[in-house]
Amino acid sequence: MTRNGTGGRIGEYERLRNLDWEPKSVRFEDTVLEPTKYDLPKHGYDPFRLTAIEYCAMEQQKDNDLYGLLEGAVRHGAATKIEQRFGEYVKLVAAMLPPAEHYAHRTFGRAVRSIPVPELQAGYSFQMLDEMRHFQMEMQCWNRFRIKHNYPDPYGFDRWPNMWARNIVGDVFRSGVENFITNDPISNLVYLQMFGETAATNALFVALPDIAATNGDDVYATCGLSIQSDEARHMANGYATLMSVVEASDRNVELLQEDIIWAAWREFTTFSLPIAFVYENGAKRRGRRSALELWEQYVLDQFYGSYMGKLEKWGLKVPDEMIADMHEWMRWGPSTLGVFAQMVWPFLWWRQEPLDDADFEYYENKYPGWYERFGVIHQLINETSGRGNGTLVTLEGLGLLGKTLQLCQVCHMPTILPHPMIGAEEYRRFVKKPGLNGEAGETKIVTFCSKWCEQIYDREPHRFQTPGYFNHYADWQLGDLLRDQELIRPDGKLIGQPRLDTLGTDDMWTIDDIDAFGIPFSMSLSEEDLSDPLIPHAAQ
């Protein structure tokens, strides 16, 4: 097997590869936790040629660097100096990412026991430890640092277990991250390593730190860059997995193509689009590049152009039409999700802020035509954000959108992308599908953001049978919904807020304000709605 020399790093790695053995005390098949649908080679390769002793030294140095910075940040009161618009959005990131790291940790424990290729198992083992390191770093730097060290409004950094579990935006992320652990072991890695880590994490852990630093949050920035230094190795693990299965059989290539189409869209709705939403909506002081420009550079050029494009010689390809849809959604989607977040602010656990003239100028400069599409909407959001103004933006928004606003049964995104009133009707699909749990012939209405999610549903409908958020809370009073979601602060009154400038004043909204509206929350679609021309959708 070995053709390399015996000295130096390469020689040492090859010597370790040759220590592989076949156990005689147990049958080989009994050492495998669960089989994969893919054919596996006997050996693979780690491009980093990493050994455990090097891994430990490297990670120790990274932790020394990070926690040294954290100590200094505590001493100079860094948590008090964070621009609050960004600081509040960290409450969202800090609720979503640590559980995702935990899911990834479990994935790689499973991968080690399910993919018996020694070189890959070594990389998966290190990655399993990385993911737990990331969980600990994020809890320290994003949650505990702010709770313990005088961030102006620490409520929300302790809300991660519940918000991850069933919140209207938490559902988006959790449903995507469950794909880390609920598929074939190799399919999981196509999704997590090849698309999640290689395509998306540059935006999450490199571009977002850029915005964090610009908005006074150096702890977030350094934590992100340190995490991403592990992701660099995870990208190599993903590449090692890919080349191992591509070489093993032609049948693998067919399986890979199916997984690539699924993983590309699920990555986009779980990571790329939500990250761009946080990047644009969390920034008070703006970066030089827009989320769209970063996505074009990091994902279109550096992932699809210099990586996925080179897989076409094996017949592996993301459909052109899907990439074109991603591009269109990335142009308007972050702003649409920003409007959605402002509209459903009582359902969320962080404080938001209406956009100002500087924001309008930035958006129009980076996204020409933006003001025409979003300007009036943001004026309405601003006018309805003050407590006691007589209305609530949630009700105003529902009045405008009606039942066109549904949640996708696959990705849980609102069905108003790429823009609530321009183009969304060409993408969303409201259709009847066979019910899987009832009697033969029974159908149910299922809502999708796009045909891509409908295709994912049709591939494995049994995965998506749980009632969605709107069906679960059909006809509930809005205040009761907030109580059920545990969105009321410990004082028993205060809730999420649509403004930053009311902190500590009597102008903060309370649950009593919401109860006073007394309107049931009713968004479920009926059969008549499917053909209603006022509820336009592509399936019509």
Next chain:
Amino acid sequence: MTADVKDSNWVGFKLIDGADMGDIVDLILDDNPAAKAELMGGGYWELDAEDELVVDLEKISDLLERPFDEKDFLVYVSSYYGRVSVEDGAIRLLSDMLMVADYEREAVR
């Protein structure tokens, strides 16, 4: 390739900035004359080149007057794109797709 995606042979690192990183980037640019580098606001360098980018670790060690090997460099590699090969005394990024047999050769190129 599509209207949205152009075939690319570019490769690159994103390197965490620090006390020595500016000097290290200068050295890498000397060794890779066609490469380009930019320090970004978040405290990291974008270092890109077409086809290939080679980091000579022995030269960095001489520059810093202390041992500096692969694992020391990887502490500061926040991300990369292209195909990576960590070798004796060097780290190399290539635009070519490398397979297991390529890595098993004496040198990947």
